[in-house]
Amino acid sequence: MFNKILIANRGEIAVRIIRAARELGVGTVAIYSTADRDALHVHLADEAICVGPARSTESYLNMNNILSAAVATGAQAIHPGFGFLSENSKFARLCEEMNIKFIGPSAKVMDMMGDKINARAEMIKAGVPVTPGSEGEVHTTDEAVKIAEEIGYPIMLKASAGxxxxxxxxxxxVEELVPAFEAAQAEAQAAFGNGAMFIERMIFPARHIEVQILGDSQGNVIHLGERDCSLQRNNQKVLEESPSVAIGHTLRNEITAAAVKAAQHVSYENAGTIEFLLDESSGKFYFMEMNTRLQVEHPVTEFVSGVDIVKEQIRVANGNELSVKQEDVTFSGHAIECRINAENPKFNFAPSPGKITNLFLPSGGVGLRVDSAMYSGYSIPPYYDSMIAKVIVHGENRFEALMKMQRALLEFDVEGVITNVDFQLELISDPHVVAGDYDTSFLGNVFLPEYQKED
Structure with missing residues (x-):
């Protein structure tokens, strides 16, 4: 096993990885920006090293500084967490060149599946169902208009590297197409340095279903069931649960088998997620994309499967076989995760950084977990993502999980900053959510209009 790994991330996920590594007897190195000098992950790691100023581009995205930190501290591997460099194939390739193990898939596979157009082509080869769409990159509005006419409206424009x-x-x-294409392309260019787009027929409303997979270097690939991530705002997940109430036994077997087939086709190693759109009216599902990294919502899968995904990541990167086979994986109960953000839902979810003057995190009872890097007196910096905690619950059934989440959110108390705790409490208590009657349109079209009318 590795003696020491470096965590190229911050916040709750850095804390999560440090804890898993410590339980495996592996030493840890935290990196931090000048804005994160007093962050919890810095205090918990065995060693910590500053990699630059507050701006992400100069610290958590600074490949040279991070690799230099790994060399200076003698770290044998780097865990990228999620976000930042976690899906950056150039960084993975640099790690390989420097004989530092990247805890994730190879750069080659990351290139193959990280680019949505390449991934779509590979899934067609693998026999995994995909939505009708463009066959390659789309660069001009004229191309977009022609393709949209062929596949039919409504459509989704997506950044290839998005x-x-x-x-x-x-x-x-067609009237909406040209301005939407130009705006999406400009946004993609600014965010990823790549303005290439592709077009798919829009499956909307739909269920957003994702399957957690794990693979090792010996060719073993397993799935850990599915998660329902349909409660989203602006394409960002808000609440996730496992299993999905929209899927029966037969469909569950089909969609998880498709995910395993997809991962086997590309000889996938480490943790990854295959995301699908499910058309409930027809019962058909379509490959959407693959995330070649750990997901924010991985704890719900850990609760229902009993598998520690982060520990498996470290073991697999070390060259070990997966510690479980598919026939060993059993699923129990129901799990739900709510993302807690420092933001103001009543003011268009504007970020709310600041100093935490008092903090009480929910606890007690079986099946409750809070992943966070907060502590009383901690100042949340304004430079990074607003997520400050995840509340995850597990119950024998969905009703018990819902009640446990309501209890946990009622106990959650943070002073000094505005959070979305009350918003999440209202969402988890909504009759539609309680009944499992929602899809990707629900939050934006049904819940938020009513929520914003209040007060």
Whole structure:
């Protein structure tokens, strides 16, 4: 096993990785920006090293500084977490060249599946269902108009190199297409340095279903069931649960088998997620994209499967076989995760950085977990993502999980900054959500209009 790994991230995910590594007997190195000098991950790691100023481009995205930190501290591997450099094939390739193990898939596979156009082509080869769409990159509005006419409206414009909801637009008719294409392309160029787009027929409303997979260097690939991530705002997930109430036994077997087939086709190693859109009216599902990294919502899968995904990542990167086979994986109960952000839902979810003057995190009872890097007196910097905690619950059934989440959110108390805790409490208590009657349109078209009428 590795003696020491470097965590190229911050916040709750850095804390999560440090804890998993420590339980494996592996030493840890934290990196931090000058704005994160007093962050929890810095205090918890065995060593910590500053990699630059507050701006991400000069610190958490600074490949040279991070690799230099790994060399200086003798780290044998780097865990990128999620976000930042986690899906950057150039960084993975640099790690390989420097004989530092990247805890994730190879740069080659990351290139293959990180680019949505390449991934789509590979899934067609693998026999995984994909939505009707463009066959390659789309660079001009003239091309876009022609392709949209062929596949039919409504359509989705997507950045080929995209992620995190950037470079995505829904287009209902030809009048909307040109301005939407130009805006999405400009956003993609600014976010990823790549303005290439592609077009798909829009499956909307739909269920957003994703399957967690794990692979090792010996060719073993397993799935850990599915997550329902349909509650989204602006293409960003808000709440996730496992299993999905929209899927029965037969469909679950089909969609998880498709995910394993997809991962096997590209000889996938480490943790990854295959994302699908499910058309509930027809029962058909379509490959959307693959995330070649750990997901924010991985804890719900850990609760229902009993598998520690982060530990498996470290073991696999070390060359070990997966510690479980598919026949060993059993699923129990129901899990839900709510993302807690320092933001003001009543003011268009504007970020709310500042100093935490008092903090009480929910606890007690079986099946409750809070992943966070907060502590009383900590100042949330304004430079990074606004997520400050994840509340995850597990119950014997969905009703118990819902009640446990309501209890946990009622106990959650943070002073000094505005959070979305009350928003999440209202969402988890909504009759539609309680009934499992929602899809990707629900939050934006049904819940938010009513929520914003209040007060």
């Amino acid at each position: 992620g995190g909801g950037k470079g995505i637009r829904k287009v209902n008719n």
